[in-house]
Amino acid sequence: MQLSNSSQYAIRILAYMTDKKDSPLINATELAETLFIPYKFLTKIMTDLVKVDLVESIRGREGGFKLKKKSSDIMVGDILDVFNDSIKDEQCVLGIGFCNGLCKCALHDQWMEPKLLLQKMFRESSLEDIAGRGCKI
Amino acid sequence: MQLSNSSQYAIRILAYMTDKKDSPLINATELAETLFIPYKFLTKIMTDLVKVDLVESIRGREGGFKLKKKSSDIMVGDILDVFNDSIKDEQCVLGIGFCNGLCKCALHDQWMEPKLLLQKMFRESSLEDIAGRGCKI
DNA sequence: TGTTAATTCTACCTTTAAGTAGTAATTAAA
DNA sequence: TTTAATTACTACTTAAAGGTAGAATTAACA
Ligand code: SF4
Ligand code: SF4
Numbered sequence: 001m002q003l004s005n006s007s008q009y010a011i012r013i014l015a016y017m018t019d020k021k022d023s024p025l026i027n028a029t030e031l032a033e034t035l036f037i038p039y040k041f042l043t044k045i046m047t048d049l050v051k052v053d054l055v056e057s058i059r060g061r062e063g064g065f066k067l068k069k070k071s072s073d074i075m076v077g078d079i080l081d082v083f084n085d086s087i088k089d090e091q092c093v094l095g096i097g098f099c100n101g102l103c104k105c106a107l108h109d110q111w112m113e114p115k116l117l118l119q120k121m122f123r124e125s126s127l128e129d130i131a132g133r134g135c136k137i
Numbered sequence: 138m139q140l141s142n143s144s145q146y147a148i149r150i151l152a153y154m155t156d157k158k159d160s161p162l163i164n165a166t167e168l169a170e171t172l173f174i175p176y177k178f179l180t181k182i183m184t185d186l187v188k189v190d191l192v193e194s195i196r197g198r199e200g201g202f203k204l205k206k207k208s209s210d211i212m213v214g215d216i217l218d219v220f221n222d223s224i225k226d227e228q229c230v231l232g233i234g235f236c237n238g239l240c241k242c243a244l245h246d247q248w249m250e251p252k253l254l255l256q257k258m259f260r261e262s263s264l265e266d267i268a269g270r271g272c273k274i
Numbered sequence: 275t276g277t278t279a280a281t282t283c284t285a286c287c288t289t290t291a292a293g294t295a296g297t298a299a300t301t302a303a304a
Numbered sequence: 305t306t307t308a309a310t311t312a313c314t315a316c317t318t319a320a321a322g323g324t325a326g327a328a329t330t331a332a333c334a
Contacts, residue, residue: 060331106266114251129243197301198309
């Protein structure tokens with residue numbers, strides 16, 4: 001019951017980039033060192049984020065990364081989608097699948113409530129919302 | 138954001154055993170075949186459940202398994218604990234850990250709500266509650 | 275135009291979860 | 305007392321996540 005490392009890293013990376021959106025470009029070394037993420041793993045994640053157009057990359061000397069959209073337009077859910085970590089409507093806590101609308105266990109309705117809250121939280125929280133505030137996340 | 142296979146299997150196994158609590162003993166072959174769980178993996182899980190005293194095992198010919206407590210006294214949370222799959226109080230969705238009570242991100246308060254609901258659901262739902270009802274889970 | 279600092283690509287290594295195989299131990303029935 | 309049916313144990317294999325290494329590519333700048 002937790003997000004994957006990749007998702008967690010990606011959220012922290014993008015939140016950090018939101019904080020520093022004044023600086024035109026941020027490079028991988030800075031991100032890795034500041035956020036304590038293994039450099040090589042970080043670059044892999046960055047490449048993923050570039051591919052889905054959340055981040056823009058400038059290669060070569062003086063290159064680096066920057067957000068491709070306004071931070072208020074990037075939702076946490078968008079990030080989770082990249083790493084297949086978001087909560088699907090049909091997804092069950094118990095992960096079973098032998099059941100349907102007519103035939104459901106007693107946890108079904110109880111699960112709906114936290115599930116909807118989580119989906120809403122991921123869908124409606126933007127980077128702008130979670131970034132900065134003087135705290136290092 | 139999902140329970141491990143072991144937890145999911147264990148829940149289904151114990152729910153099935155609750156349904157059949159009239160029959161004195163249920164053996165591994167029946168469980169594996171009925172619930173479509175790989176036999177060898179199932180026996181490993183059963184051994185875990187026996188070790189934590191949720192299930193009692195009778196070895197030898199005509200042996201099998203039975204619940205060691207009343208099904209209304211076995212909570213889903215007890216099962217998740219066995220496989221380290223329950224939600225700790227301090228556990229964060231983002232899994233970060235650079236933050237504390239004074240310094241928290243905007244998701245923090247939103248996460249509290251579904252977290253408490255999930256914890257409550259796992260803590261207060263017994264096998265009795267989720268089992269049977271004519272459905273095969 | 276060559277050097278250098280940066281991202282990107284390809285391939286590999288490590289760790290953990292998931293699943294399998296074979297055998298020993300146990301016990302009731304034949 | 306043998307045999308068959310059962311769980312328990314030890315060790316291995318496979319698949320997926322997490323992480324690493326090194327070379328290729330790109331572009332500023334001297
Ligand atoms: S009925 Fe129960 S097992 Fe089925 S999807 Fe709903 S919560 Fe999951
Ligand atoms: S402040 Fe944010 S990152 Fe920290 S524990 Fe709370 S939800 Fe997680």
